[in-house]
Amino acid sequence: MEPELLHGVTDAVATVVLHHPAKRNAMTAAMWRALPPLLDKLAADPAVRALVLTGAGGTFCAGADISTLRGSPDETQQLAVRAEEALAAFPKPTLAAVKGHCVGGGAQLAAACDLRFAEEGALFGVTPAKLGIVYPSSATRRLVALVGPATAKYLLFSGELIDTERALRTGLVDEVLPADGLDERVAEFTRVLVSRSQLTQAAAKEFADGRTDRDTHWAAQARGSGDTAEGVAAFLDGREPRFTWTTSG
Template structure:
């Protein structure tokens, strides 16, 4: 099968699959370029409320396929552009991880909001094996997840850690027994798809360090009707029907 990013949309969830089985889903230059091109359309689609990033078969992503690069291409620039596009996606994102999540794979997983993995997964940040300076933005994102000491451990050593270690370090949100990852991610995605996109979009910006959007989100909340609907649904013991969408707001283009 050719190397590609595949995607489907069903029941409010966009699933993006890293597919390059011949090289453990290593990202080619074309795949790095394709991700920032794919995401804006999914962000603007009102049918999409959650995005799941996963790998084809038993591996998430084993890094970058260096052999696919043209002589004048900068693999780090391609990876950072894809990572930043994923981090800026205005709706909740989940990395669903099996097998190897190494190098550029860990970079992509860290750019997602949440990371769920299956037992047996392995994680590593490996530029020290190649004498590469890991990007500043990627280093800060990693340190924000696992703390400076653990980020240094991973970057200094380039050693792989198992899923249990990644969970203890704070890289993973949940670790699932073998065979349960797909169901758990699907179930949790449905939970997220039923919650207020207004709450999620504001929380994503604030948690990611935006400090200039308080007035914007106050205005969005005042005009959305979501709060009134949420309270009414709670009192009436029914499922709320929230109407604010990230696709229809400025958050879809300015979040970061």
């Protein structure tokens, strides 16, 4: 089967699957190129309230397909950066569900998600030093923001893989689940995400990612949304809130 991105939407959660099992879901140029328009499509879908990125089978992503680097490594890196930035800019909560190897370009994509849940036994690595590649500045800054400069340098300088225990301790992942427990936990947690206010989530995502010029915008959105009134009323009535503000307008 040709390398591709699979996707579907169930119960307001979009799932994007990196599918290249012959090479442990390594990203081809075509896969990098296909990700931004797919994300645009899912972002515009009012039925989507959260997104999960995962890999086919028992691995997340082993990086870039090295065979694609022989022709034009600069072009491949540009495609990877565009895909990474599109994922980071997705306006709804994103979660990487990681099994097996999450290496190189796979780690780049996982770091661009808002959250990362991993199954015990997963391995993480940022491996450009093994290939003589300059890791993109955007990806480097994002990695530093997650794990701090010391761990980022350890990963980038050495290209060594780390296990889930160290990934959790350094902040690279948010939760580690027992074997066969990842899918259930991701489904449970995304049910929580889609029940919450998209207004709160969208504003928090921008603020957490460093936007400092949007306070007035989000204050106006909050005043006109009705979400605050609904949230307070639902709390006082002892019921689940029915939030109506959406990123899709």
